[in-house]
Amino acid sequence: MKFELQETAPLSKARAGKIETAHGLIDTPIFMPVGTIGSVKGIHFQDVKEDIKAQIILGNTYHLYLRPGTEIIESAGGLHKFIGWDKPILTDSGGFQVFSLGDIRKLSEEGARFQSHIDGSRHLFTPENVIDVQRSIGADIIMAFDECTPGDADYDYARKSLEMTQRWLGRCVSRFNETQPKYGYSQSFFPIVQGCVYSDLRIKAAEHVTTFDSDGYAIGGLSVGEKEEDMYKMIEVVNSVLPENKPRYLMGVGTPVNILEGIDRGIDMFDCVMPTRNGRNGMLFTRNGIINIKNNKWRDDFSPLDPDGTSFVDHQYSKAYLRHLFQAKEMLGPQIGSIHNLAFYLWLVGEARQQILSGTFKSWKEKMVKQIGKRL
């Protein structure tokens, strides 16, 4: 994998770049739709690619390991072939599930013991076998196995948690280096910076990951309950340490405003369930603000869903019709909501990239932040 830094915006840390993977190029900054279980929920891959213009999607080690299982994915010839997506894929390691599964898991130095949320069966994830599973899945970018420290963790917990994540990282790297890709193309490995909201821990964590000279670096453990200002501060702190010539991935973030603020602070890659989950639940992000399409006020608004939108759904369907679909619980409603939101997210990062390249990012961003957070 290669990363080319093309431009940095004036008065900002925002960067435009290009990532070259075995499955194609990725323009950065980029947003990656989440396709946890091998599907961007509710959306045909054709639309993900051609309408939404996604350049890379996510999969999840935890979910794919439990179902369909690595055997099936290997038999299919890897995840790309299994799901019919020929562009890049990034897999998350399962670290976040270890965090979000709460009381059906137990952490130890060895790894994470957990029960399947599907059938209750017991499993063990270790830094080593998580790398193995990701080799089997065959994602272009695979993630370290970490502990996603909760946003409200105290210093002592955060420090110990970080130290374990660091030891796990060493084991991940070893396993990564001693194994080979299974499908004839190379895979990249990204370590994850933890450290909760504590600057000194974040700096240590960032310095630690850079000792491994990876193809890129991720910032995890943000937007997990901490204050938004803390998140922005941690991004600044970490990015002041991470090397300029490698992509930086802010995991799990966020709202459209979060993404612009992240770009402004030098983040290149984002993923989040928000556009799909909220879209399924009737919340639409637009460049003019946020629409809750279920609200009564839209019942007789026959104007296009989003006159400024880039997706076909924005022009093909009216607000009143989409509201009707949600009222009637028609599955077309969540599908349209998801497509719209993802298309908006991809437009947002694509436009940010153009603004960076033309040197106008900062003023554009300030204007956008005011608009896109409004409630319509």
Add this chain to the structure above:
RNA sequence: GGGGAGAUACCAAAGCGGCCAACUGGGGCAGACUGUAAAUCUGCUGGCGUACGCCUUCGUAGGUUCGAAUCCUGCUCUCCCCA
């Protein structure tokens, strides 16, 4: 014509002397959602008030009772069975 059952809030449906402004569904209104255990979850849904509360409600008109959606009587309407 005879016999029986019933009328509860937007709808359906519990309640059958005080703990009832009234269970529960649905519908409606609003909110939440950030590396997806989520096409999910939460709240509100007689009126006024932030709240303690106050006011008006259980077909309708009376009555019994300290107290009635709940008991009694008349009336109106609905449904079922037999002729």
